[in-house]
Amino acid sequence: MSSFTNGLAFKQAIFEATKTIMQADEATADVYVCPGTPGTYKPADIISFGRLSVAQAPANLGTRRSREETLTVEVTLSCFIGGDDSGELPSQVRAFELLGLIERHVRVTDTTLGGVVRHCFLTNVETDGATPEEYTAQGRAVDVVATFTAQNRVTE
Numbered sequence: 001m002s003s004f005t006n007g008l009a010f011k012q013a014i015f016e017a018t019k020t021i022m023q024a025d026e027a028t029a030d031v032y033v034c035p036g037t038p039g040t041y042k043p044a045d046i047i048s049f050g051r052l053s054v055a056q057a058p059a060n061l062g063t064r065r066s067r068e069e070t071l072t073v074e075v076t077l078s079c080f081i082g083g084d085d086s087g088e089l090p091s092q093v094r095a096f097e098l099l100g101l102i103e104r105h106v107r108v109t110d111t112t113l114g115g116v117v118r119h120c121f122l123t124n125v126e127t128d129g130a131t132p133e134e135y136t137a138q139g140r141a142v143d144v145v146a147t148f149t150a151q152n153r154v155t156e
Contacts, residue, residue: 087140
Protein backbone atom coordinates (compact mmCIF):
# COMPACT_ATOMS: atom_id res chain seq x y z
CA MET A 1 0.00 0.00 0.00
CA SER A 2 1.01 3.61 -0.41
CA SER A 3 2.89 5.37 2.36
CA PHE A 4 1.27 8.80 1.85
CA THR A 5 -2.30 7.68 2.66
CA ASN A 6 -4.31 4.74 3.96
CA GLY A 7 -7.24 5.67 1.71
CA LEU A 8 -7.15 2.68 -0.60
CA ALA A 9 -6.33 0.33 2.30
CA PHE A 10 -9.42 1.69 4.11
CA LYS A 11 -11.67 1.05 1.11
CA GLN A 12 -10.26 -2.44 0.68
CA ALA A 13 -10.61 -3.25 4.39
CA ILE A 14 -14.27 -2.21 4.63
CA PHE A 15 -15.01 -4.02 1.35
CA GLU A 16 -13.37 -7.25 2.58
CA ALA A 17 -15.10 -6.97 5.97
CA THR A 18 -18.47 -6.56 4.26
CA LYS A 19 -17.85 -9.57 2.03
CA THR A 20 -17.02 -11.66 5.10
CA ILE A 21 -20.09 -10.41 7.00
CA MET A 22 -22.42 -11.25 4.12
CA GLN A 23 -20.91 -14.70 3.52
CA ALA A 24 -21.18 -15.60 7.20
CA ASP A 25 -24.99 -15.88 7.25
CA GLU A 26 -27.27 -17.91 5.00
CA ALA A 27 -29.74 -14.98 4.85
CA THR A 28 -27.09 -12.73 3.27
CA ALA A 29 -24.86 -15.25 1.48
CA ASP A 30 -26.32 -14.29 -1.92
CA VAL A 31 -25.61 -10.56 -1.52
CA TYR A 32 -23.24 -9.46 -4.25
CA VAL A 33 -20.45 -7.34 -2.75
CA CYS A 34 -18.27 -5.56 -5.30
CA PRO A 35 -15.36 -3.10 -5.01
CA GLY A 36 -16.72 -0.73 -7.63
CA THR A 37 -19.49 -0.58 -10.21
CA PRO A 38 -21.35 -3.89 -10.54
CA GLY A 39 -21.06 -5.60 -13.90
CA THR A 40 -23.85 -7.27 -15.83
CA TYR A 41 -24.60 -9.76 -13.03
CA LYS A 42 -27.70 -8.36 -11.31
CA PRO A 43 -28.75 -10.28 -8.20
CA ALA A 44 -31.52 -8.98 -5.94
CA ASP A 45 -29.11 -7.44 -3.42
CA ILE A 46 -25.93 -5.57 -4.35
CA ILE A 47 -23.48 -3.69 -2.14
CA SER A 48 -20.95 -1.66 -4.09
CA PHE A 49 -18.08 0.46 -2.86
CA GLY A 50 -17.61 3.64 -4.82
CA ARG A 51 -16.21 7.10 -4.24
CA LEU A 52 -13.22 7.34 -1.93
CA SER A 53 -12.18 10.68 -0.49
CA VAL A 54 -8.99 11.54 1.39
CA ALA A 55 -8.43 14.83 3.20
CA GLN A 56 -5.17 15.49 5.05
CA ALA A 57 -4.04 18.17 7.46
CA PRO A 58 -0.69 18.62 9.21
CA ALA A 59 -0.66 16.83 12.56
CA ASN A 60 2.62 18.27 13.78
CA LEU A 61 5.71 19.84 12.30
CA GLY A 62 8.29 17.42 13.67
CA THR A 63 10.89 15.76 11.50
CA ARG A 64 8.41 13.13 10.25
CA ARG A 65 5.78 15.77 9.36
CA SER A 66 2.87 13.45 10.15
CA ARG A 67 -0.59 14.15 8.80
CA GLU A 68 -4.05 13.55 10.17
CA GLU A 69 -6.33 12.19 7.48
CA THR A 70 -10.06 11.88 7.19
CA LEU A 71 -11.13 9.10 4.85
CA THR A 72 -14.60 8.57 3.44
CA VAL A 73 -16.02 5.87 1.23
CA GLU A 74 -19.49 5.74 -0.32
CA VAL A 75 -21.29 2.43 -0.15
CA THR A 76 -24.39 1.85 -2.28
CA LEU A 77 -26.85 -0.81 -1.21
CA SER A 78 -29.29 -1.78 -3.99
CA CYS A 79 -32.13 -4.12 -3.08
CA PHE A 80 -34.74 -5.43 -5.54
CA ILE A 81 -38.01 -7.26 -4.94
CA GLY A 82 -40.01 -8.42 -7.97
CA GLY A 83 -43.70 -7.76 -8.30
CA ASP A 84 -45.98 -4.81 -7.69
CA ASP A 85 -45.81 -1.83 -5.37
CA SER A 86 -46.16 -4.07 -2.31
CA GLY A 87 -42.38 -4.64 -2.62
CA GLU A 88 -41.50 -0.95 -2.19
CA LEU A 89 -41.19 -0.89 1.59
CA PRO A 90 -39.66 -4.40 1.91
CA SER A 91 -36.87 -3.42 -0.52
CA GLN A 92 -36.10 -0.41 1.68
CA VAL A 93 -36.21 -2.51 4.84
CA ARG A 94 -33.78 -5.01 3.30
CA ALA A 95 -31.30 -2.27 2.32
CA PHE A 96 -31.33 -0.83 5.83
CA GLU A 97 -30.93 -4.29 7.39
CA LEU A 98 -27.81 -4.90 5.28
CA LEU A 99 -26.47 -1.45 6.10
CA GLY A 100 -27.03 -2.16 9.79
CA LEU A 101 -24.79 -5.22 9.59
CA ILE A 102 -21.92 -3.15 8.19
CA GLU A 103 -22.51 -0.28 10.63
CA ARG A 104 -22.47 -2.58 13.66
CA HIS A 105 -19.29 -4.25 12.45
CA VAL A 106 -17.30 -1.01 12.16
CA ARG A 107 -18.78 0.53 15.30
CA VAL A 108 -18.59 -2.50 17.63
CA THR A 109 -16.83 -5.57 16.21
CA ASP A 110 -13.77 -4.26 14.35
CA THR A 111 -13.55 -0.51 14.93
CA THR A 112 -10.11 -0.18 13.33
CA LEU A 113 -10.79 -2.46 10.35
CA GLY A 114 -7.89 -4.70 11.23
CA GLY A 115 -5.67 -1.83 12.30
CA VAL A 116 -5.94 0.05 9.00
CA VAL A 117 -7.55 3.13 10.61
CA ARG A 118 -7.90 4.58 14.10
CA HIS A 119 -11.69 4.40 14.01
CA CYS A 120 -14.57 4.25 11.53
CA PHE A 121 -18.22 5.27 11.75
CA LEU A 122 -21.27 5.51 9.53
CA THR A 123 -21.68 9.27 9.06
CA ASN A 124 -24.36 9.75 6.39
CA VAL A 125 -27.23 7.88 4.73
CA GLU A 126 -29.22 9.05 1.71
CA THR A 127 -31.98 7.44 -0.33
CA ASP A 128 -34.65 8.64 -2.71
CA GLY A 129 -36.86 6.06 -1.00
CA ALA A 130 -38.69 5.06 -4.15
CA THR A 131 -38.18 2.92 -7.21
CA PRO A 132 -37.22 4.81 -10.36
CA GLU A 133 -40.18 4.79 -12.75
CA GLU A 134 -38.32 2.91 -15.50
CA TYR A 135 -37.97 -0.15 -13.21
CA THR A 136 -41.49 -0.39 -11.78
CA ALA A 137 -42.67 -2.86 -14.45
CA GLN A 138 -40.20 -5.47 -13.10
CA GLY A 139 -40.64 -4.82 -9.38
CA ARG A 140 -39.44 -2.47 -6.70
CA ALA A 141 -35.88 -1.45 -5.90
CA VAL A 142 -34.19 1.07 -3.68
CA ASP A 143 -30.68 2.48 -3.56
CA VAL A 144 -29.33 3.56 -0.21
CA VAL A 145 -26.04 5.47 -0.31
CA ALA A 146 -24.10 5.39 2.95
CA THR A 147 -20.92 7.23 3.81
CA PHE A 148 -18.41 5.69 6.18
CA THR A 149 -15.79 8.01 7.64
CA ALA A 150 -12.50 6.98 9.21
CA GLN A 151 -9.61 8.80 10.87
CA ASN A 152 -5.99 7.86 10.41
CA ARG A 153 -2.54 9.26 11.22
CA VAL A 154 0.05 9.13 8.45
CA THR A 155 3.57 9.14 9.86
CA GLU A 156 5.71 8.09 6.89
